[in-house]
Amino acid sequence: MPGYSGSAAFYQGAIIVMGVSGCGKSTLGALLAEALDCSFLEGDAFHAPEAVDKMRAGQPLTDEDRWPWLDRLGAAAAEAVSEKGRVVLACSALRLAYRDRLRAAIGAGTHFVLLETSRENLFARLENRPGHYMPASLLDSQLATLETPQDCEQALVLASDAPPEILRDTVLRALRPD
Numbered sequence: 041m042p043g044y045s046g047s048a049a050f051y052q053g054a055i056i057v058m059g060v061s062g063c064g065k066s067t068l069g070a071l072l073a074e075a076l077d078c079s080f081l082e083g084d085a086f087h088a089p090e091a092v093d094k095m096r097a098g099q100p101l102t103d104e105d106r107w108p109w110l111d112r113l114g115a116a117a118a119e120a121v122s123e124k125g126r127v128v129l130a131c132s133a134l135r136l137a138y139r140d141r142l143r144a145a146i147g148a149g150t151h152f153v154l155l156e157t158s159r160e161n162l163f164a165r166l167e168n169r170p171g172h173y174m175p176a177s178l179l180d181s182q183l184a185t186l187e188t189p190q191d192c193e194q195a196l197v198l199a200s201d202a203p204p205e206i207l208r209d210t211v212l213r214a215l216r217p218d
Contacts, residue, residue, distance in 0.1 A: 050215075050216060050217060051076055051126050051212075051215055052121075052125045052126055052148070052149060053121060053125075053126060053146075053148045053149030053150055053151065054117050054120075054121055054126070054127050054128070054129060054142075054146045054148060054149070054150045054151070055069075055072055055076075055126075055127075055128045055129070055150075055151050055152075055153060055211070055215070056128075056129045056130075056131050056133055056139075056142060056150060056151070056152050056153070057069040057072070057128065057129065057130050057131075057153045057155065058131060058132060058133035058134075058139075058152050058153065058154050058155070058195075059132065059154055059155040059156065059186075059200070060132060060134070060162060060179065060182040060183055060186055061132065061162070061166060061178070061179065061182055062162045062163075062165035062166040062179070063155040063156065063157060063162060063165075063200045064155050064157075064165075064200040064204065064207075065083075065130035065131070065132075065155060066082055066084075066130045067204045068130075068153070068155065068200075068204055068207050068208060068211070069082070069128045069129065069130035070128075070130075071204055071205065071207075071208040072128045072208055072211060072212070073127075073128040075208060075212060076126055076128065076212075078120070078124050078125075078126045078127055078128060079120045079124065079127050079128070080127075080128050080129075080130070081113065081116055081117060081120065081127060081128070081129045081130070081131075082130050083109075083113055083129060083130050083131035083132065084130075086109055086112045086113045086116065087109050088105075088108065088109065090105075091105050091106075091109060095178060098177050098178060100178055100181035100182075100185075103137075106138065107141070110131075110138055110141045110142060110145070111141070111145060113129065113131055113142065113145075114141065114142045114144070114145025114146055115145055117129055117142070117145070117146045118145055118146045118147055118148070121146060121147075121148045129142075132182065133152065134182060134185045134186045134187065135185060135186075135187045136187050136189075136190065136193075139152060139189070139193065151194075151195070151196070151215060152189055152193060152195035152196070153195065153196045153197075153198060153211055154188065154189055154195050154196070154197045154198070155198055155199075155200035155207075156197060156198070156199055156200060157199060157200045157201050159179065159180075159183060161200075161201065162179055162183075163179055166179060196210075196211060196214050198210060198211075
């Protein structure tokens with residue numbers, strides 16, 4: 041793995057790369073999973089077809105839409121941790137209640153990495169993302185829902201404008217026990 045020196049096998053638990061749509065969760069999550077030699081769970085793949093249809097139609101999801109999705113994702117993450125010791129997820133995890141629900145379902149050490157950038161950058165990314173069901177018109181509803189992690193959550197907050205490899209290396213260094 042270019043750019044990162046040292047064994048990444050030190051990490052046990054779940055890393056959840058979070059943030060609004062278009063912030064780079066999937067890109068960073070895949071790089072982290074490769075570095076940690078573990079499964080990568082794309083949160084979008086766990087949405088019910090009805091939720092995808094709702095978003096595609098430009099309707100924001102409600103908590104009632106999100107709870108079953110978070111439960112499916114949390115269960116899959118818990119299974120991956122029990123099998124391999126670690127997993128990386130890409131999940132918006134916009135509210136503290138969603139993060140708490142994921143932590144409870146996973147039942148292992150869970151770290152959150154929030155990717156932030158300007159609304160303008162996010163909008164441009166969403167407008168130029170072909171084939172995805174999440175329209176740019178829902179960006180403002182996601183930004184309004186986002187609850188920045190509290191200090192007690194010890195989440196790592198990174199500017200997603202940096203190259204993904206730099207972000208990966210920053211996360212791995214921050215999680216090293218030494």
